[in-house]
Each structure stands twice: as structure tokens, then as C-alpha cells.
Amino acid sequence: MAQGTETPAGPPDSxxxxxxxxxxxLRRRTLRRGSAGWLLLTGLGVAYVVSGDFSGWNxxxxxxxxxxxAVAMVLMGVMYACLVFALAELSAILPxxxxxxxxxxxxxxxxxxxxxxxxxxxxxxxxxxAISLFIGDYVESLGLFGLTSGWPVYLACFAxxxxxxxxxxxxxxxxxxxxxxxxxxxxxxxAVGAFTEFDAxxxxxxxxDPSAFGSNSWLPYGLLxxxxxxxxxxxxxxxxxxxxxxxxxxxxxxxxMSKALxxxxxxxxxxxxxxxxxxxxxxxxxxxxxxxxxxxxxxQGTGEPTALSRxxxxxxxxxxxxxxxxxxxxxxxxxxxxxxAGYLPRFLSLTNRRKSPYLGLLIPGVIGxxxxxxxGNGGRMLNVAVFGATISYALMALSHIVLRRREPDLPRPYxxxxxxxxxxxxxxxxxxxxxxxFLVDRDAAFIALGVYAVALAYFAFYSRHRLVAAAPxxxxxxxxxxxxxxxxx
Numbered sequence: 458m459a460q461g462t463e464t465p466a467g468p469p470d471s472x473x474x475x476x477x478x479x480x481x482x483l484r485r486r487t488l489r490r491g492s493a494g495w496l497l498l499t500g501l502g503v504a505y506v507v508s509g510d511f512s513g514w515n516x517x518x519x520x521x522x523x524x525x526x527a528v529a530m531v532l533m534g535v536m537y538a539c540l541v542f543a544l545a546e547l548s549a550i551l552p553x554x555x556x557x558x559x560x561x562x563x564x565x566x567x568x569x570x571x572x573x574x575x576x577x578x579x580x581x582x583x584x585x586x587a588i589s590l591f592i593g594d595y596v597e598s599l600g601l602f603g604l605t606s607g608w609p610v611y612l613a614c615f616a617x618x619x620x621x622x623x624x625x626x627x628x629x630x631x632x633x634x635x636x637x638x639x640x641x642x643x644x645x646x647x648a649v650g651a652f653t654e655f656d657a658x659x660x661x662x663x664x665x666d667p668s669a670f671g672s673n674s675w676l677p678y679g680l681l682x683x684x685x686x687x688x689x690x691x692x693x694x695x696x697x698x699x700x701x702x703x704x705x706x707x708x709x710x711x712x713x714m715s716k717a718l719x720x721x722x723x724x725x726x727x728x729x730x731x732x733x734x735x736x737x738x739x740x741x742x743x744x745x746x747x748x749x750x751x752x753x754x755x756x757q758g759t760g761e762p763t764a765l766s767r768x769x770x771x772x773x774x775x776x777x778x779x780x781x782x783x784x785x786x787x788x789x790x791x792x793x794x795x796x797x798a799g800y801l802p803r804f805l806s807l808t809n810r811r812k813s814p815y816l817g818l819l820i821p822g823v824i825g826x827x828x829x830x831x832x833g834n835g836g837r838m839l840n841v842a843v844f845g846a847t848i849s850y851a852l853m854a855l856s857h858i859v860l861r862r863r864e865p866d867l868p869r870p871y872x873x874x875x876x877x878x879x880x881x882x883x884x885x886x887x888x889x890x891x892x893x894x895f896l897v898d899r900d901a902a903f904i905a906l907g908v909y910a911v912a913l914a915y916f917a918f919y920s921r922h923r924l925v926a927a928a929p930x931x932x933x934x935x936x937x938x939x940x941x942x943x944x945x946x
Contacts, residue, residue, distance in 0.1 A: 502721025505696030517689025524675030579845030581788030643772025
């Protein structure tokens with residue numbers, strides 16, 4: 458048994474030690490296996506991200522201009538590509554719902570696992586809350602049902618979409634795929650329309666700041682502007698790393714996971730390029746840099762709405778729904794895995810008759826709805842989510858490096874091209890992005906650190922002494938420890 462873990466003991470959720478108790482414990486915490494093939498997983502990967510193409514990224518123009526955001530987008534794209542290749546290898550080694558937490562648990566121990574899992578939870582609980590606010594704004598701006606943005610809209614978002622997830626993972630991912638396909642089609646149609654108005658001279662129409670070091674027409678805010686634009690370059694890819702969270706419910710996870718990660722990233726890179734260039738060139742970087750709905754502004758400017766701009770406006774709502782829906786899935790699976798292993802209260806990992814972690818869906822939903830209704834600051838919540846994401850990226854990349862060096866003979870059905878060098882690039886860029894979050898929103902960064910501190914105190918003083926040895930990620934780590942001990946002997 459791994460040091461610092463225990464077999465659950467005591468009714469009702471902590472059965473007595475032994476094989477029978479462990480089996481009973483896990484039986485009440487089982488997901489529906491084989492529910493998602495590579496197509497649904499690819500749709501999930503795109504769904505996590507697609508709302509970022511409709512809005513948010515353009516604020517990076519106000520930090521770095523077209524050139525600064527372009528460089529930031531390329532560098533962040535490289536970071537995600539390297540990270541995705543590393544995660545494909547890690548998820549083939551350990552295809553469980555733990556995702557990044559499970560990888561870090563094996564490589565970095567219980568503290569590393571908890572640090573990674575908590576960072577992922579910060580991202581996947583805060584982001585849906587923020588997106589529910591954006592959905593409310595869209596509903597109000599489109600005049601749907603005569604509703605105004607407020608708590609009834611946020612409540613409807615969480616209630617309806619959590620309800621679909623409670624129905625079953627297969628049904629949920631199919632719904633997500635359909636909505637995502639609509640959003641992707643709309644982005645392609647938008648790009649065709651925007652390119653008809655494209656003018657390369659508009660890309661660099663933000664006046665250069667003479668006080669900024671290295672400023673010019675392409676880098677109006679200087680070289681530092683590139684760094685400040687990192688978090689917004691991430692918006693074109695933020696969330697794709699969550700695909701491995703579905704590994705335990707996937708068909709043939711070893712093959713389907715690597716395929717889904719590669720295809721979804723390729724789709725996202727293509728969408729990022731055409732959206733960024735066409736939107737900026739249609740009306741100019743200065744016109745859309747602070748727009749809440751940059752694609753609509755790119756099509757109609759300050760003029761009257763057109764048929765195409767109305768269509769894109771409605772499609773933007775579909776993109777938000779796709780990301781909201783998929784992020785709820787990701788948060789529930791990360792919470793499920795941490796709870797099943799005892800890092801968080803164990804009752805949170807109980808599943809219903811349809812094998813959905815109902816409390817892992819409902820409780821984050823309550824938290825997200827409360828934050829949305831109380832705060833009303835979607836931008837701040839997303840910045841907190843980005844801070845958590847960058848921490849998790851650095852720790853997941855580090856996990857890949859450690860496992861490659863410490864356990865070179867570990868069976869790897871899929872191997873990352875470039876090995877530890879690839880994940881090393883991801884690690885360096887993730888650390889750079891983490892520092893850049895302080896340049897964008899220092900308050901959000903400190904809020905995330907405060908949440909982190911509370912979670913770490915809970916782990917240090919309570920849950921690390923009550924870990925569940927029968928959980929897949931803990932068994933995997935215990936096996937590694939036993940093998941290492943045998944080699945020493």
C-alpha cells in the first residue's frame with residue numbers, strides 16, 4: 458500500500474478494508490465505459506474552446522496590437538501542441554478520469570497530484586460561471602424571449618445543461634457535438650464574409666506608444682505587449698487539454714485519445730488563424746480591440762445589422778453553449794476523480810444509475826451559479842480560470858518530463874514526438890504564461906492564489922491522511938512504488 462493512503466473504512470461510503478470493501482466502494486463510483494469514440498472526443502476538444510473564437514481574444518489587441526497578439530497566439534499554439542502530445546502519451550499510460558491529476562500523482566506524488574487537480578478544478582468551475590454571464594448578455598442583446606441578463610438566465614443554463622449530463626455521458630457528448638458543429642460552421646461562414654472586406658492596412662491601425670520599448674506599427678505596445686497578450690493568445694486553445702478527462706469513458710482510449718487530441722488541436726489552429734486574421738482585417742484592430750462581440754463588429758462596424766452579422770450573433774450563442782456544456786463535463790470528471798481517491802470528500806464521487814457523478818455535477822453547478830449571480834464579473838472569473846490553467850499546464854508538462862526520465866521503461870502505447878524536449882517547451886511557455894497573468898489582472902491572480910491556499914490547507918491537515926488506496930490513480934502510484942522498491946532490493 459502506498460504511503461499516506463488508506464483503504465476506505467466505515468459505512469456508508471467508506472467500506473471496511475479488504476478486496477470486498479474496495480470493490481463495493483468503487484462499484485458506487487463507476488462511470489459508463491465505452492461511451493465515447495474518437496469523433497465524440499474530438500467534438501469535446503473543440504467544444505471546450507470554440508466560444509473563445511467568438512469573443513475575448515480580441516482584448517489581446519489592446520495589450521499587444523496585431524503583431525503582439527499574433528506572436529502570442531503562435532507561442533501559445535506551440536505550447537498547446539507540445540502539451541497535447543505529452544498528454545496523449547500520459548493518457549495512454551493511465552486512461553482514467555483523473556486526467557492531469559492522475560498523471561501528476563504518478564510523477565510528482567500526492568502533493569503534485571493535488572496541486573494539479575486543484576488548478577484544473579479552478580479552471581473548470583470558474584470558466585462555466587463566467588460563460589453563463591456571457592450567455593445572459595447574448596440572450597439579452599438578441600432579445601430572446603424578452604429576457605434580460607440576470608440570475609434566471611444563469612439558473613436556466615446550469616439546470617438545463619446539468620440535466621442533460623445527468624441523463625448520460627453518451628447523450629451529453631452527442632448534444633455537445635451537434636452544437637459545436639453549428640458554431641464551427643458559423644465561424645467558417647463568418648470568415649468568408651469578413652474576407653470580402655479584408656484590408657491588410659487595417660491590421661496595424663492601432664497608434665504606436667512611443668514610450669513602449671520596441672514599439673512600431675506592428676507592435677504598438679512594444680515587446681512587453683507580446684508577453685501581456687499571452688493569456689489572450691491562449692483563448693484560441695484554452696480547454697483542449699481537458700479531453701483526457703473522458704479517458705475512462707472512451708472506447709479504446711489508447712488509440713482514440715491521441716487521435717482526438719491531434720484532430721481537435723488541428724481544427725482549433727485552423728479556426729484561430731482564419732478568425733483572427735479575417736476579423737482584424739475587416740474593420741481594423743482598433744475597431745474590435747475592446748468589442749464585446751468582435752465578429753459582429755467586424756462584419757457591420759458601426760452600421761446597421763446585416764443578415765450575416767445577425768446569423769453570426771446567434772451562432773456566437775451556440776459557441777458559448779458548447780463551451781459551457783463541455784466545461785461542466787470536465788469539471789465534474791476532475792472532481793469525481795479527486796473525490797474517489799479521497800483528496801476531496803468521498804461522497805462527491807457517487808454515481809447514479811446512469812453512471813453519472815451527480816453530486817460532482819450538482820455541487821460545482823451550485824457554486825458556479827452562485828458566483829455568476831453574486832459577482833457578475835465574467836472577465837475577472839475567466840482571468841482566475843486562466844491562472845489555474847497555466848499552473849496545471851506547467852505541472853502536467855513537468856509530470857511528463859519526470860516520468861520519461863525516472864521510468865524510461867514504462868510501457869507507452871503512444872510516445873510523444875521529441876520526448877521530454879517537447880514537454881520541456883510546454884513547461885517553459887506555461888511558466889511564461891503564468892507570469893503574464895499578473896500583467897493582465899493582478900487581482901484575479903491573487904484571488905486564484907487565495908483559493909489555492911485554502912485548498913492546500915484542507916489537503917495538508919485533513920485529506921492527505923485519508924486517501925483511498927483502491928482508486929485507480931492511487932493503485933497506479935502504489936504499483937510504481939513497489940516496483941521501485943523491488944529494483945532497489
